[in-house]
Amino acid sequence: MWAAPAVRRVEWALKLKGIEYEYIEEDLFNKSPSLLKYNPVNKQVPVLLHRGKPLIESLVILEYIDETWKDNPILPKDPHGRAMARYWALYSDYKCRDATKDVFLAVGEDQGKAIKCLEETLKAFEEELKGKTFFGGQSIGYLDLALGWMAFWLGVSEEVACYKVLDIKMFPRFVSWIENFLKVPVIRDNLPSRDKTVEFFREYRQLQLSALGNA
Amino acid sequence: MAGEKGVVLLDFWVSPFGQRVRIALQEKCVEYEYKEQDLANKSELLLKYNPVHKKIPVLVHDGKPVCESLVIVQYIDEFWSHKSPLLPSDPYCRANARFWADFIDKKIYDCGTRLWKLKGEGKEEAKKEMIEALKLLEGELGEKKYFGGESFGFVDVALVPFVSWFYAYETCGNFSVEKECPKIVAWGKRCMERESVSKTLEDPKKVYEFVLVLKKRFGVE
Numbered sequence: 460m461w462a463a464p465a466v467r468r469v470e471w472a473l474k475l476k477g478i479e480y481e482y483i484e485e486d487l488f489n490k491s492p493s494l495l496k497y498n499p500v501n502k503q504v505p506v507l508l509h510r511g512k513p514l515i516e517s518l519v520i521l522e523y524i525d526e527t528w529k530d531n532p533i534l535p536k537d538p539h540g541r542a543m544a545r546y547w548a549l550y551s552d553y554k555c556r557d558a559t560k561d562v563f564l565a566v567g568e569d570q571g572k573a574i575k576c577l578e579e580t581l582k583a584f585e586e587e588l589k590g591k592t593f594f595g596g597q598s599i600g601y602l603d604l605a606l607g608w609m610a611f612w613l614g615v616s617e618e619v620a621c622y623k624v625l626d627i628k629m630f631p632r633f634v635s636w637i638e639n640f641l642k643v644p645v646i647r648d649n650l651p652s653r654d655k656t657v658e659f660f661r662e663y664r665q666l667q668l669s670a671l672g673n674a
Numbered sequence: 675m676a677g678e679k680g681v682v683l684l685d686f687w688v689s690p691f692g693q694r695v696r697i698a699l700q701e702k703c704v705e706y707e708y709k710e711q712d713l714a715n716k717s718e719l720l721l722k723y724n725p726v727h728k729k730i731p732v733l734v735h736d737g738k739p740v741c742e743s744l745v746i747v748q749y750i751d752e753f754w755s756h757k758s759p760l761l762p763s764d765p766y767c768r769a770n771a772r773f774w775a776d777f778i779d780k781k782i783y784d785c786g787t788r789l790w791k792l793k794g795e796g797k798e799e800a801k802k803e804m805i806e807a808l809k810l811l812e813g814e815l816g817e818k819k820y821f822g823g824e825s826f827g828f829v830d831v832a833l834v835p836f837v838s839w840f841y842a843y844e845t846c847g848n849f850s851v852e853k854e855c856p857k858i859v860a861w862g863k864r865c866m867e868r869e870s871v872s873k874t875l876e877d878p879k880k881v882y883e884f885v886l887v888l889k890k891r892f893g894v895e
Binding site: 500509512514515516518519520522523526527538539541542543545546549550583 | 726735738740741742745746748749752753765766768769772773776777810
């Protein structure tokens with residue numbers, strides 16, 4: 460699905476490794492028989508099909524790609540480095556994403572409180588970037604790809620829900636990382652249209668807020 | 675602690691997440707020092723080594739911390755790779771194992787907690803989801819001895835601590851895991867034949883007593 464950050468993660472990894480693939484767009488409001496067949500558990504994208512076998516969950520897919528196509532490794536070699544990358548990727552997918560969702564769907568005073576929680580999660584990444592251009596070091600790696608949703612979709616969330624957390628004074632390293640990340644050719648050339656994405660999430664927010672209002 | 679050699683585990687006796695790590699360490703015959711943590715009064719050590727989440731388990735290896743139980747289990751598997759591999763060598767099988775371990779993380783503990791914390795519709799919903807999740811896991815297990823096939827593996831480590839919580843879940847939710855998912859119960863018994871599991875898991879009645887304490891603390895009848 461074109462707007463989904465988890466899908467782009469997988470595409471970035473495939474492109475970084477120079478792997479050719481066929482992209483099939485899924486309508487998540489009208490799921491195809493293929494999607495239901497290959498991901499009966501979650502019924503979600505992304506699903507990577509390789510040699511006829513399905514891989515699901517974007518972070519699991521990233522590791523599969525790294526282990527199958529060994530050139531340009533994206534995870535560090537040493538076990539502690541790998542553990543730290545996995546830990547921060549999970550932190551981003553659970554804590555940061557939940558915090559972002561809370562801000563996105565909050566209104567009024569509640570949004571202020573939710574923003575404070577989101578800022579706390581960003582502080583952790585600001586620390587992690589000490590002495591580094593990218594989370595992977597001199598070039599992007601697994602953790603940059605895992606966190607990549609924050610480089611683009613967090614900005615979209617800010618625009619749609621009218622808030623700001625990506626403050627260069629509060630998070631100078633993180634904001635700098637975003638700029639550098641988005642300049643990497645594989646990333647720069649594989650982002651959805653900003654306008655289309657803002658429109659998509661604006662409509663999504665309306666739907667969600669109506670549903671919450673009616674609950 | 676920085677610069678100190680050795681393996682230390684910061685943990686809490688009944689935590690299924692901590693138990694995953696203990697089982698993995700025992701499977702690999704790694705000697706370690708166990709440090710029980712008081713979660714109502716967190717130690718300086720815990721706050722130092724897991725400042726972000728302030729949670730157990732934390733494995734500290736030669737002064738370097740690793741957090742999040744499944745991340746720790748993979749670390750143990752990769753560092754002590756010469757003995758009893760927990761993840762298979764084939765990338766597709768590894769991905770499959772990681773997927774199911776992640777599924778267990780997302781479903782079992784959350785449904786279980788809602789089972790003892792909620793009443794009425796909320797509890798029934800949690801029960802339904804728990805049974806659905808266990809049935810999916812039963813499907814994945816199939817006729818295999820373990821989730822890892824002939825060898826005890828990553829998914830087995832991820833799920834087995836919850837076996838000692840089944841009695842608590844069943845009692846709170848008024849259902850029977852054996853009736854709904856007999857293969858899972860049989861698998862649990864096979865796992866208990868392994869010393870790493872039988873020496874780590876708590877008696878289900880003790881776990882249930884612990885849940886009763888939690889229920890009282892949260893004001894749930």
